[in-house]
Amino acid sequence: WQEQMPRLIEAYLALKRNGPVDSTDERDMWHIEVIGLEGITTHPFVHSDNDSRTNEMLVRHGYIGASPEKVLLAFPIALLEVYRQIHRVCPRYSLGTLSRTLTNLAHLGIRHRLAEQLSTVYDAYLEIMWRVDVSVQCAMGREASWYMQNVCAPFLYKTRNETPLKFSWLGCMDRNNSLKLVDSTFRTGTIRLDSHSTVSSRWLSPEQVDIFKDEVAEAQKVSSKINDDPDSYDDLQPNGDVAWLNVNKLSGAEADELAKCLDTCVEWWKAAGPEARKKMFALFAISGIFLTVCRHGHVVVMCDMIRSSEL
Ligand SMILES: [Zn+2]
Known part of the structure; x- marks a missing residue:
């Protein structure tokens, strides 16, 4: 993932700027199984000459693959966005619970590897989000010290001639x-070392x-x-x-x-x-x-x- 991350970020920014790639072009079209809130489908994807990785092509369509290489299953980025917001307000709603929700929605039997696949995809998605955020903060000239000086606007924002x-x-x-x-x-x-x-x-x-x-x-x-x-x-x-x-x-x-x-x-x-x-x-x-x-x-x-x- 780390190696392809710069290209995934580029693809993600293009997705946000231009919307998903039109996948109705029949040339170079191929299909990958997709699981999302709509259930389980086989989605068509169109390969472009600029895409050096499968995941780069998937991100341009609004999806991320369940593995960095040899992708057989993909999840919609929209699903990961929804899960991120659910998890923020309800941290107990785990990826394991999400995987059961998805299999129930799709009327599937238990898929033992689904939670693990979701976890891989979600890590990649968060890494993309974080790196995009860092680039935005960098472009605006905001470093860690800026954050500390602006963490609370009511207290820390000072106007000229303000009475102390x-x-x-x-x-x-x-x-x-x-x-x-x-x-x-x-x-x-x-003890298992935690590298996080x-x-x-x-x-x-x-x-x-x-x-x-x-x-x-x-x-x-x-x-x-x-x-x-x-x-x-x-x-x-x-x-x-x-x-x-x-x-x-x-x-x-x-x-x-x-x-x-x-x-x-x-x-x-x-x-x-x-x-x-x-x-x-x-x-x-x-x-x-x-x-x-x-x-x-x-x-x-x-x-x-x-x-x-x-x-
Ligand atoms: Zn405050």
């Missing part, structure tokens, strides 16, 4: 309890997170000193960072609103008892996801919680 706000950015961080990974020492069998990596700039790698691994312990040492001497509190931390909002230093409505949030957090914290947590951390190599969102709900960054909990 007391808090220029409000966000919150929290973790979840899903997406755990059981440590390999508690599992039987052999994310392409999202929102996702922080363990190495990026580890830079701050000693920060909480250091800050706790400093804050215990500050607590001994309440007059020494300053808005700047020793490392130059701005301190977190201190509920005791706010007044009136601001403090009330923040206090309500804190109460909720404390309740939730109590609900997951310390004993339960201790056991959990021994069992899981990754105990969940930690995520930062802005006030408007835009996800800013997230990372795996590896061998740790909220600090």
Whole structure:
């Protein structure tokens, strides 16, 4: 797939620009089995001299083959577009479920390899989508740093002579309890290496997170000193960072609103008892996801919680 990807992208852009190739020309016509929401059919395809690969020709018609070479089965790109949107709102709707949906629609018996074939095609489709997206972002001069500067327009878009706000950015961080990974020492069998990596700039790698691994312990040492001497509190931390909002230093409505949030957090914290947590951390190599969102709900960054909990 990787080798033919540049040509598939070209074919995909041509498909979006000009629509599917007319396959009524009887010369050089050949047929491939197609499974889609309409059922199972044998679709005619016309080979053009410019097409060096079967899949390139299929993409020009609006289809992708179930294998990179020697294609015997193809799926409509429209089906993959529909599945992508269904999966976004319902992640439990898997490719296995889609394959059963398709066989039911087509009144077919169980096709054991269909889910695997869909998976191959869907990976290729996502790769095309991603590479097209990267090209668009590149053409518009947007790199990873652009994303970070524009992740939340209400907070980060500044106009000339804008009055600075007391808090220029409000966000919150929290973790979840899903997406755990059981440590390999508690599992039987052999570890299978996962070569997948994310392409999202929102996702922080363990190495990026580890830079701050000693920060909480250091800050706790400093804050215990500050607590001994309440007059020494300053808005700047020793490392130059701005301190977190201190509920005791706010007044009136601001403090009330923040206090309500804190109460909720404390309740939730109590609900997951310390004993339960201790056991959990021994069992899981990754105990969940930690995520930062802005006030408007835009996800800013997230990372795996590896061998740790909220600090
Ligand atoms: Zn926002």
